[in-house]
Amino acid sequence: MMRTVSEHQHVVAGLFPPPRAEVVPLAAALGRITAADVRATVDLPGFDNSAMDGYAVRAVDIAAAAEDSPVTLPVSADIPAGRTDPLYLDPGTAHRIMTGSPLPSGADAVVPVEQTDAGLQSVAVHASVAQGASVRTAGSDIVVGDLAIPAGTVLHAPAIGLLAALGLPGVEVLAPVRVVVVSTGSELVAAGQPLRHGQIYESNGVMLTSALSEAGAIARQEHFVPDDVAQFRERLDAIITDERGCDLIVTSGGVSAGAYEVVKDALAGDGVEFVKVAMQPGMPQGCGRIRGPDGQSVPIVTLPGNPVSAQVSFEVFLRAPLRRAMGLADDRERTTAELTAPLHSPAGKRQFRRGIIRIEDGRVVVDPIGPPSSHHLRYLAAANALIDVGTDTENLARGDLAEVILIDDGSA
Numbered sequence: 001m002m003r004t005v006s007e008h009q010h011v012v013a014g015l016f017p018p019p020r021a022e023v024v025p026l027a028a029a030l031g032r033i034t035a036a037d038v039r040a041t042v043d044l045p046g047f048d049n050s051a052m053d054g055y056a057v058r059a060v061d062i063a064a065a066a067e068d069s070p071v072t073l074p075v076s077a078d079i080p081a082g083r084t085d086p087l088y089l090d091p092g093t094a095h096r097i098m099t100g101s102p103l104p105s106g107a108d109a110v111v112p113v114e115q116t117d118a119g120l121q122s123v124a125v126h127a128s129v130a131q132g133a134s135v136r137t138a139g140s141d142i143v144v145g146d147l148a149i150p151a152g153t154v155l156h157a158p159a160i161g162l163l164a165a166l167g168l169p170g171v172e173v174l175a176p177v178r179v180v181v182v183s184t185g186s187e188l189v190a191a192g193q194p195l196r197h198g199q200i201y202e203s204n205g206v207m208l209t210s211a212l213s214e215a216g217a218i219a220r221q222e223h224f225v226p227d228d229v230a231q232f233r234e235r236l237d238a239i240i241t242d243e244r245g246c247d248l249i250v251t252s253g254g255v256s257a258g259a260y261e262v263v264k265d266a267l268a269g270d271g272v273e274f275v276k277v278a279m280q281p282g283m284p285q286g287c288g289r290i291r292g293p294d295g296q297s298v299p300i301v302t303l304p305g306n307p308v309s310a311q312v313s314f315e316v317f318l319r320a321p322l323r324r325a326m327g328l329a330d331d332r333e334r335t336t337a338e339l340t341a342p343l344h345s346p347a348g349k350r351q352f353r354r355g356i357i358r359i360e361d362g363r364v365v366v367d368p369i370g371p372p373s374s375h376h377l378r379y380l381a382a383a384n385a386l387i388d389v390g391t392d393t394e395n396l397a398r399g400d401l402a403e404v405i406l407i408d409d410g411s412a
């Protein structure tokens with residue numbers, strides 16, 4: 001009996017470790033997700049300071065000041081921003097002060113320069129101000145120990161600014177999953193090389209690497225290997241011991257029922273199980289854990305080689321748990337749409353057909369495009385949706401409502 005899609009989804013999801021944390025410098029933190037609460041390590045502001053360019057005073061000293069009857073005070077100090085020495089304001093005097101400069105002790109208000117004659121030796125103040133006017137008190141924004149940024153926050157520029165204002169050089173964020181993609185097949189040829197009859201250009205490697213990157217992973221493509229078990233195993237060992245690190249290996253090809261199934265031959269019975277999943281495309285699947293030369297255990301997901309099968313399998317089995325392992329939501333939207341053409345799906349299999357979803361006369365409709373078989377990459381390239389036809393549905397008519405997964409990632 002074949003495994004259901006949801007059973008295999010569960011098994012693949014179980015291979016992913018819980019999210020890992022790493023510390024990155026703030027300059028590299030944009031878009032990253034905080035792994036832990038960040039609490040304020042200093043007060044902001046760190047000291048009482050002026051909100052205006054003007055004069056630090058005791059409010060009581062200028063209580064009688066008015067437009068036509070100014071109060072004149074001697075100016076006994078000048079406080080530009082950055083002055084660090086302790087300052088004291090004697091009663092009956094003023095200090096010239098700039099925005100952000102520390103308020104001298106004794107002062108309890110700032111008069112904006114516009115309400116004075118801007119004098120340097122003495123200043124005529126033309127308005128009274130309340131106690132606390134134009135003063136930004138220490139800790140009025142955030143106090144040591146306050147929650148500055150909660151865990152799970154996607155860091156945008158202002159949040160990074162707050163971390164910088166707190167004097168933090170870096171932040172603990174969730175680490176992306178490092179994935180290495182390796183395609184298999186003796187028929188594969190790299191772009192730029194001439195093709196002989198029976199050979200094809202390799203396409204799954206860069207396609208899957210792109211899909212993994214778009215999903216947020218750090219994905220790296222290895223050069224493909226021929227259908228040779230020894231070479232494949234050697235390549236896996238090299239991937240596992242590579243100093244760039246690898247949290248997951250994704251392979252394509254060599255998993256079905258033929259005589260030269262390199263992935264299956266190399267790994268079956270050795271921590272990796274190969275199964276048939278009741279779906280089209282993407283029926284032959286494998287996953288598990290492999291051991292490296294030093295005993296390291298690395299999860300591996302072995303996708304079928306047909307290009308549409310490989311990419312649809314990524315969508316169905318890998319994308320959501322991969323994102324979860326990085327603290328990211330599964331951002332693939334599902335909806336229902338009216339079919340503009342009939343569909344046939346094999347009995348007992350969940351089918352994922354390519355489609356174009358669009359709005360017609362205010363209704364959400366989906367055009368099925370291309371045949372069901374899994375070598376029609378051009379239709380997958382043109383699609384913005386997968387039509388998800390349930391296991392028990394064999395026929396859908398034009399006008400029927402179909403389940404649809406939106407796969408347009410907006411990167412085009």
Ligand SMILES: Nc1nc2c(c(=O)[nH]1)N[C@H]1C(S)=C(S)[C@@H](COP(=O)(O)OP(=O)(O)OC[C@H]3O[C@@H](n4cnc5c(N)ncnc54)[C@H](O)[C@@H]3O)O[C@H]1N2
Binds near residue numbers: 304
């Ligand atoms: N007797 C059976 N035959 C097949 C079965 C089966 O159950 N019994 N399953 C079929 C299904 S469904 C699929 S899907 C494929 C999967 O086969 P493999 O994963 O073993 O992949 P390959 O045989 O290596 O390749 C299949 C197909 O895809 C092309 N391919 C492979 N890798 C790439 C690549 N990196 N870039 C571009 N194209 C690639 C390859 O040339 C083949 O045409 O098996 C069916 N057979």
Ligand code: MOO
Binds near residue numbers: 282284304
């Ligand atoms: O199920 Mo295979 O995945 O048709 O191509």
